[in-house]
Amino acid sequence: MMHLNLLRLGACRVPSRLMSTKSTSVEINDKTGVAILSMCRPPVNSQNVQFLRDLKSSIYEIENNKSRGLILTSANSNVFSAGLDILEMYNADKEQLGTLWTELQNVWIALYGSGLPTAAAINGHAPAGGCLLATACEYRAMLPNCVIGLNETQLGIIAPKWLMSGYQNILPQRLAERALTQGRLFTTEEALKAGLIDEIVNSKEEALEKCLNFIGTFAKVNPLARSLTKLQFRAANIKEFEKIRQKDVEDFVSLASRPEVQKVMGDYLENLKKKSKK
Protein backbone atom coordinates (compact mmCIF):
# COMPACT_ATOMS: atom_id res chain seq x y z
CA MET A 1 0.00 0.00 0.00
CA MET A 2 2.77 2.37 1.00
CA HIS A 3 4.71 1.70 -2.18
CA LEU A 4 1.55 2.12 -4.22
CA ASN A 5 1.02 5.59 -2.82
CA LEU A 6 4.65 6.53 -3.32
CA LEU A 7 4.33 5.39 -6.88
CA ARG A 8 1.18 7.43 -7.35
CA LEU A 9 3.18 10.45 -6.26
CA GLY A 10 5.96 9.34 -8.55
CA ALA A 11 8.52 9.06 -5.73
CA CYS A 12 11.99 8.16 -6.95
CA ARG A 13 15.45 9.70 -7.02
CA VAL A 14 14.82 12.99 -8.72
CA PRO A 15 16.34 16.43 -8.38
CA SER A 16 15.18 18.48 -5.46
CA ARG A 17 15.00 22.20 -5.01
CA LEU A 18 16.46 23.61 -1.84
CA MET A 19 15.54 26.75 0.02
CA SER A 20 16.73 27.76 3.41
CA THR A 21 16.71 30.38 6.11
CA LYS A 22 19.01 30.69 9.10
CA SER A 23 17.05 28.11 11.08
CA THR A 24 15.01 26.15 8.54
CA SER A 25 15.72 24.25 5.38
CA VAL A 26 13.23 23.18 2.75
CA GLU A 27 13.67 20.43 0.23
CA ILE A 28 11.06 20.06 -2.47
CA ASN A 29 11.16 16.87 -4.44
CA ASP A 30 10.51 17.90 -8.05
CA LYS A 31 8.71 14.69 -8.85
CA THR A 32 6.45 14.30 -5.80
CA GLY A 33 6.05 18.03 -5.26
CA VAL A 34 6.15 17.40 -1.52
CA ALA A 35 8.22 19.77 0.63
CA ILE A 36 10.19 18.63 3.65
CA LEU A 37 10.60 21.52 6.06
CA SER A 38 13.39 20.85 8.57
CA MET A 39 13.80 22.90 11.72
CA CYS A 40 17.46 23.46 12.46
CA ARG A 41 18.13 25.65 15.47
CA PRO A 42 20.48 23.66 17.72
CA PRO A 43 20.43 22.35 20.32
CA VAL A 44 16.67 21.86 20.77
CA ASN A 45 14.85 23.99 18.15
CA SER A 46 13.62 26.32 20.88
CA GLN A 47 11.37 28.93 19.34
CA ASN A 48 12.78 32.44 19.50
CA VAL A 49 11.56 35.36 17.38
CA GLN A 50 13.97 34.76 14.49
CA PHE A 51 13.26 31.02 14.40
CA LEU A 52 9.50 31.65 14.33
CA ARG A 53 9.89 34.21 11.53
CA ASP A 54 11.99 31.76 9.52
CA LEU A 55 9.45 29.01 10.05
CA LYS A 56 6.57 31.25 8.99
CA SER A 57 8.33 32.39 5.82
CA SER A 58 9.22 28.78 4.91
CA ILE A 59 5.60 27.67 5.38
CA TYR A 60 4.31 30.48 3.15
CA GLU A 61 7.02 29.84 0.58
CA ILE A 62 6.00 26.18 0.39
CA GLU A 63 2.34 27.17 0.08
CA ASN A 64 3.08 29.77 -2.62
CA ASN A 65 5.25 27.34 -4.58
CA LYS A 66 2.19 25.17 -5.03
CA SER A 67 3.81 22.19 -3.35
CA ARG A 68 1.73 19.04 -3.08
CA GLY A 69 2.17 18.81 0.66
CA LEU A 70 4.30 19.82 3.62
CA ILE A 71 6.19 17.54 5.98
CA LEU A 72 7.54 19.18 9.13
CA THR A 73 10.53 17.58 10.83
CA SER A 74 13.70 18.38 12.77
CA ALA A 75 17.35 18.35 11.81
CA ASN A 76 18.13 17.64 15.46
CA SER A 77 18.65 13.98 16.32
CA ASN A 78 16.50 13.75 19.46
CA VAL A 79 14.33 16.86 19.73
CA PHE A 80 11.54 17.88 17.34
CA SER A 81 11.14 21.22 19.12
CA ALA A 82 11.43 22.20 22.81
CA GLY A 83 8.75 24.87 22.40
CA LEU A 84 9.10 28.56 23.09
CA ASP A 85 12.60 29.71 23.93
CA ILE A 86 12.32 30.31 27.66
CA LEU A 87 15.48 32.43 27.51
CA GLU A 88 13.50 34.90 25.38
CA MET A 89 10.64 35.01 27.89
CA TYR A 90 12.72 35.24 31.04
CA ASN A 91 13.64 38.81 32.05
CA ALA A 92 12.24 40.07 28.74
CA ASP A 93 10.52 43.43 28.46
CA LYS A 94 6.88 43.76 27.42
CA GLU A 95 7.69 44.63 23.83
CA GLN A 96 9.89 41.54 23.41
CA LEU A 97 7.22 39.34 24.98
CA GLY A 98 4.57 40.78 22.66
CA THR A 99 6.73 40.20 19.59
CA LEU A 100 7.50 36.60 20.59
CA TRP A 101 3.85 35.77 21.14
CA THR A 102 2.77 37.48 17.90
CA GLU A 103 5.29 35.41 15.95
CA LEU A 104 4.09 32.21 17.63
CA GLN A 105 0.53 33.10 16.62
CA ASN A 106 1.74 33.81 13.05
CA VAL A 107 3.40 30.42 12.72
CA TRP A 108 0.45 28.57 14.18
CA ILE A 109 -2.08 30.20 11.84
CA ALA A 110 0.22 29.64 8.83
CA LEU A 111 0.41 25.92 9.60
CA TYR A 112 -3.04 25.25 11.05
CA GLY A 113 -4.70 27.28 8.31
CA SER A 114 -2.61 25.84 5.46
CA GLY A 115 -4.66 24.43 2.61
CA LEU A 116 -1.91 21.91 1.83
CA PRO A 117 -1.85 18.40 3.26
CA THR A 118 0.45 18.69 6.28
CA ALA A 119 2.22 15.96 8.24
CA ALA A 120 4.71 15.91 11.11
CA ALA A 121 7.64 13.49 11.19
CA ILE A 122 8.26 13.80 14.94
CA ASN A 123 11.81 12.55 15.28
CA GLY A 124 12.28 13.61 18.90
CA HIS A 125 10.67 15.25 21.92
CA ALA A 126 7.82 17.66 21.23
CA PRO A 127 6.75 19.46 24.41
CA ALA A 128 4.62 22.65 24.49
CA GLY A 129 5.24 24.74 21.34
CA GLY A 130 6.70 21.58 19.73
CA CYS A 131 3.40 19.82 20.32
CA LEU A 132 1.60 22.91 19.02
CA LEU A 133 3.36 22.57 15.66
CA ALA A 134 2.83 18.81 15.45
CA THR A 135 -0.87 19.02 16.28
CA ALA A 136 -1.43 21.82 13.76
CA CYS A 137 -0.62 19.20 11.12
CA GLU A 138 -3.07 16.59 9.85
CA TYR A 139 -0.96 13.50 10.48
CA ARG A 140 1.80 12.52 12.91
CA ALA A 141 4.41 9.74 12.90
CA MET A 142 6.70 9.64 15.94
CA LEU A 143 9.83 7.88 17.16
CA PRO A 144 9.68 5.77 20.34
CA ASN A 145 11.00 6.93 23.75
CA CYS A 146 10.03 10.58 23.27
CA VAL A 147 7.45 12.84 24.86
CA ILE A 148 4.77 15.08 23.39
CA GLY A 149 2.16 17.28 25.03
CA LEU A 150 1.04 20.69 26.20
CA ASN A 151 2.70 21.07 29.60
CA GLU A 152 1.98 24.78 30.08
CA THR A 153 0.16 24.37 33.41
CA GLN A 154 3.32 22.80 34.82
CA LEU A 155 5.04 26.11 34.13
CA GLY A 156 2.21 27.93 35.90
CA ILE A 157 0.87 29.30 32.62
CA ILE A 158 -2.29 28.81 30.60
CA ALA A 159 -2.54 27.58 27.03
CA PRO A 160 -5.03 29.92 25.31
CA LYS A 161 -7.91 28.45 23.35
CA TRP A 162 -6.25 28.64 19.92
CA LEU A 163 -3.20 26.84 21.30
CA MET A 164 -5.54 24.05 22.43
CA SER A 165 -7.16 23.77 18.98
CA GLY A 166 -4.84 20.99 17.83
CA TYR A 167 -5.73 18.90 20.89
CA GLN A 168 -9.40 19.60 20.38
CA ASN A 169 -9.20 18.46 16.75
CA ILE A 170 -7.56 15.22 17.73
CA LEU A 171 -8.49 14.12 21.24
CA PRO A 172 -11.86 13.44 22.82
CA GLN A 173 -12.90 16.46 24.94
CA ARG A 174 -12.62 14.56 28.24
CA LEU A 175 -9.07 13.44 27.53
CA ALA A 176 -8.01 16.86 26.17
CA GLU A 177 -9.32 18.61 29.28
CA ARG A 178 -7.58 16.17 31.62
CA ALA A 179 -4.27 16.30 29.74
CA LEU A 180 -4.27 20.10 29.60
CA THR A 181 -5.17 20.60 33.24
CA GLN A 182 -2.49 18.08 34.26
CA GLY A 183 0.07 19.60 31.88
CA ARG A 184 0.63 16.01 30.79
CA LEU A 185 3.51 14.95 28.59
CA PHE A 186 2.60 11.70 26.81
CA THR A 187 5.25 9.11 25.99
CA THR A 188 5.20 8.02 22.36
CA GLU A 189 3.36 4.84 23.31
CA GLU A 190 0.77 6.74 25.41
CA ALA A 191 0.33 9.27 22.60
CA LEU A 192 -0.51 6.49 20.14
CA LYS A 193 -3.00 4.94 22.56
CA ALA A 194 -4.68 8.32 23.11
CA GLY A 195 -4.80 9.08 19.38
CA LEU A 196 -2.48 12.07 19.68
CA ILE A 197 -0.18 10.53 17.07
CA ASP A 198 -1.05 8.22 14.18
CA GLU A 199 1.94 5.86 14.06
CA ILE A 200 5.09 4.86 15.87
CA VAL A 201 8.09 4.50 13.58
CA ASN A 202 11.62 3.21 14.08
CA SER A 203 13.61 5.87 12.25
CA LYS A 204 13.35 9.36 10.84
CA GLU A 205 13.43 7.87 7.33
CA GLU A 206 10.42 5.71 8.17
CA ALA A 207 8.64 8.75 9.65
CA LEU A 208 9.20 10.69 6.43
CA GLU A 209 8.03 7.74 4.36
CA LYS A 210 4.82 7.41 6.42
CA CYS A 211 4.17 11.15 6.06
CA LEU A 212 4.73 10.97 2.32
CA ASN A 213 2.44 7.99 2.20
CA PHE A 214 -0.27 9.96 4.06
CA ILE A 215 0.04 12.84 1.61
CA GLY A 216 -0.14 10.27 -1.20
CA THR A 217 -3.63 9.28 -0.07
CA PHE A 218 -4.84 12.60 -1.56
CA ALA A 219 -3.20 12.00 -4.95
CA LYS A 220 -6.52 11.40 -6.65
CA VAL A 221 -8.49 14.06 -4.79
CA ASN A 222 -9.06 17.48 -6.30
CA PRO A 223 -6.64 19.75 -4.35
CA LEU A 224 -9.04 22.70 -4.11
CA ALA A 225 -11.93 20.55 -2.91
CA ARG A 226 -9.60 18.90 -0.38
CA SER A 227 -8.25 22.20 0.86
CA LEU A 228 -11.66 23.87 1.22
CA THR A 229 -13.02 20.83 3.04
CA LYS A 230 -10.10 20.87 5.49
CA LEU A 231 -10.54 24.58 6.13
CA GLN A 232 -14.27 24.17 6.72
CA PHE A 233 -13.39 21.84 9.59
CA ARG A 234 -10.95 24.40 10.99
CA ALA A 235 -12.97 27.56 10.25
CA ALA A 236 -14.58 27.95 13.68
CA ASN A 237 -11.22 27.78 15.51
CA ILE A 238 -9.62 30.15 13.00
CA LYS A 239 -12.48 32.64 13.26
CA GLU A 240 -12.38 32.54 17.04
CA PHE A 241 -8.59 33.08 16.94
CA GLU A 242 -8.84 36.08 14.59
CA LYS A 243 -11.40 37.68 16.94
CA ILE A 244 -9.15 37.52 20.01
CA ARG A 245 -5.73 37.71 18.31
CA GLN A 246 -4.68 41.14 19.62
CA LYS A 247 -6.18 40.71 23.07
CA ASP A 248 -4.44 37.36 23.33
CA VAL A 249 -1.07 39.09 22.87
CA GLU A 250 -1.96 41.60 25.59
CA ASP A 251 -3.08 38.80 27.93
CA PHE A 252 0.13 36.87 27.32
CA VAL A 253 2.31 39.93 27.95
CA SER A 254 0.42 40.76 31.11
CA LEU A 255 0.69 37.17 32.44
CA ALA A 256 4.26 36.51 31.37
CA SER A 257 5.57 39.73 32.89
CA ARG A 258 4.11 39.04 36.36
CA PRO A 259 6.89 38.59 38.92
CA GLU A 260 5.52 35.24 40.15
CA VAL A 261 5.38 33.85 36.58
CA GLN A 262 8.89 35.14 35.88
CA LYS A 263 10.03 33.37 39.05
CA VAL A 264 8.52 30.05 37.88
CA MET A 265 10.25 30.49 34.52
CA GLY A 266 13.59 31.29 36.17
CA ASP A 267 13.33 28.17 38.39
CA TYR A 268 12.29 26.05 35.42
CA LEU A 269 15.29 27.26 33.40
CA GLU A 270 17.63 26.59 36.26
CA ASN A 271 16.31 23.02 36.60
CA LEU A 272 16.71 22.48 32.86
CA LYS A 273 20.30 23.66 33.03
CA LYS A 274 21.05 21.52 36.11
CA LYS A 275 19.57 18.49 34.36
CA SER A 276 21.59 19.08 31.19
CA LYS A 277 24.85 19.36 33.19
CA LYS A 278 24.28 15.94 34.86
Ligand SMILES: CC/C=C\CC/C=C/CC(=O)SCCNC(=O)CCNC(=O)[C@H](O)C(C)(C)COP(=O)(O)OP(=O)(O)OC[C@H]1O[C@@H](n2cnc3c(N)ncnc32)[C@H](O)[C@@H]1OP(=O)(O)O
Ligand atom coordinates in the same frame (compact mmCIF):
# COMPACT_ATOMS: atom_id res chain seq x y z
C1 LIG B 1 4.56 32.81 31.02
C2 LIG B 1 4.32 32.30 29.66
C3 LIG B 1 2.85 32.29 29.40
C4 LIG B 1 2.28 31.54 28.44
C5 LIG B 1 3.09 30.68 27.55
C6 LIG B 1 2.26 29.55 27.06
C7 LIG B 1 2.91 28.76 26.03
C8 LIG B 1 4.11 28.30 26.14
C9 LIG B 1 4.58 27.45 25.10
C10 LIG B 1 5.97 26.95 25.33
O1 LIG B 1 6.46 26.41 24.41
S1 LIG B 1 6.82 27.18 26.83
C11 LIG B 1 8.29 26.14 26.63
C12 LIG B 1 8.08 24.86 27.31
N1 LIG B 1 9.12 23.93 26.96
C13 LIG B 1 9.47 22.92 27.73
O2 LIG B 1 8.94 22.76 28.83
C14 LIG B 1 10.59 22.01 27.26
C15 LIG B 1 11.81 22.15 28.08
N2 LIG B 1 12.89 21.30 27.59
C16 LIG B 1 12.95 19.97 27.84
O3 LIG B 1 12.11 19.38 28.48
C17 LIG B 1 14.16 19.25 27.30
O4 LIG B 1 15.14 20.19 26.98
C18 LIG B 1 13.87 18.38 26.05
C19 LIG B 1 13.03 17.16 26.48
C20 LIG B 1 13.14 19.16 24.98
C21 LIG B 1 15.21 17.88 25.44
O5 LIG B 1 15.98 17.21 26.39
P1 LIG B 1 17.53 17.00 26.13
O6 LIG B 1 17.78 16.49 24.78
O7 LIG B 1 18.01 16.18 27.29
O8 LIG B 1 18.17 18.46 26.15
P2 LIG B 1 18.50 19.35 27.43
O9 LIG B 1 17.36 19.37 28.38
O10 LIG B 1 19.83 18.95 27.98
O11 LIG B 1 18.59 20.82 26.79
C22 LIG B 1 19.72 21.24 26.02
C23 LIG B 1 19.90 22.74 26.21
O12 LIG B 1 18.72 23.41 25.71
C24 LIG B 1 18.14 24.22 26.74
N3 LIG B 1 16.67 24.24 26.57
C25 LIG B 1 15.86 23.19 26.53
N4 LIG B 1 14.59 23.59 26.31
C26 LIG B 1 14.63 24.94 26.21
C27 LIG B 1 13.64 25.93 25.98
N5 LIG B 1 12.34 25.65 25.77
N6 LIG B 1 14.01 27.20 25.92
C28 LIG B 1 15.32 27.55 26.11
N7 LIG B 1 16.31 26.65 26.33
C29 LIG B 1 15.96 25.36 26.38
C30 LIG B 1 18.58 23.54 28.04
O13 LIG B 1 18.51 24.43 29.10
C31 LIG B 1 19.99 23.12 27.69
O14 LIG B 1 20.78 24.29 27.74
P3 LIG B 1 22.29 24.24 28.30
O15 LIG B 1 22.79 25.64 28.14
O16 LIG B 1 22.22 23.81 29.74
O17 LIG B 1 23.00 23.24 27.44
